[in-house]
Amino acid sequence: MMKRYCKKNSAKQIIALLLVVLAFNIKTVYGQDGFPIPTGNANQLFYIQRTPNKNTIVYELNFKQDGTLDEEEPIHVVWIRYTEQGQRAELNYIQRKFAYGVKAKQLSKDKYEIRFVSYKKYPLYLSKASDNKYYVFATVNQKQMVLKRVFLKINGGSFWLPNVEDVELKGTDPATGKEVIEHMKV
Secondary structure, eight states: OHHHHHHHSOHHHHHHHHHHHHHHHHHHHBOTTSOBOOOSOTTEEEEEEETTEEEEEEEEEOBOTTSSBOSSOOEEEEEEETTTTSEEEEOOHHIIIIISOEEEEEEETTEEEEEETTEEEEEEEEEEOTTSOEEEEEEETTEEEEEEEEEEEEEEEOSSSEEEEEEEEEEEOTTTOOEEEEEEOO
C-alpha cells in the first residue's frame, strides 16, 4: 500500500506530511513556552519548572505495595532530567529537605495539607474528589484551583537563596473545568 501511495504522490508531499506529523508531536510534548510537558504518569499530580533549565520536578501520588496511599508520605517527588536523557531521578537530600520536598499533614481520611519545605507559608491540599481520584488544590483569589503546573521565574541569586521574581500557578477551576493561571510574588 505504501508503494502505491509513493507512486501517486511526489516526494515533496510525503516530506510535507511527515513535517506536519512531526510538528503535531512536538506541539503535544512542549508547552507554549518551549518547556516539556511531562506525560504518561497516571500518578502525577502537578509539576514545577524553572527558568534555569528544562529539568522538571514531578509530584506524584505515593502508593504502598498493597495499592493504598502511603498516609505518612502521600506524595513522592522526582526529577525528570530533560537536559540529560529525559530520565527520572530521585531528589538528593538537600533538594528533598530544603528545596523541592513537601511535608504532609493528614487532616482526615482522604485529605492532607501539603507544604513545600522551602516555602511553608502557602498550603496546598491533597484530597480525593467525587470521581475517586486524588488532586492537589491551591487557593488563588479565594477560589480553589486543581493545580497542574508551577513555573518559577528565577533571576540570579545563589544556590541557597535564588531570586524568584515570579511564581505562575496553572490549573483548572474544579467547578467549570476552565484553565486558571495566577501569578504570585514571593
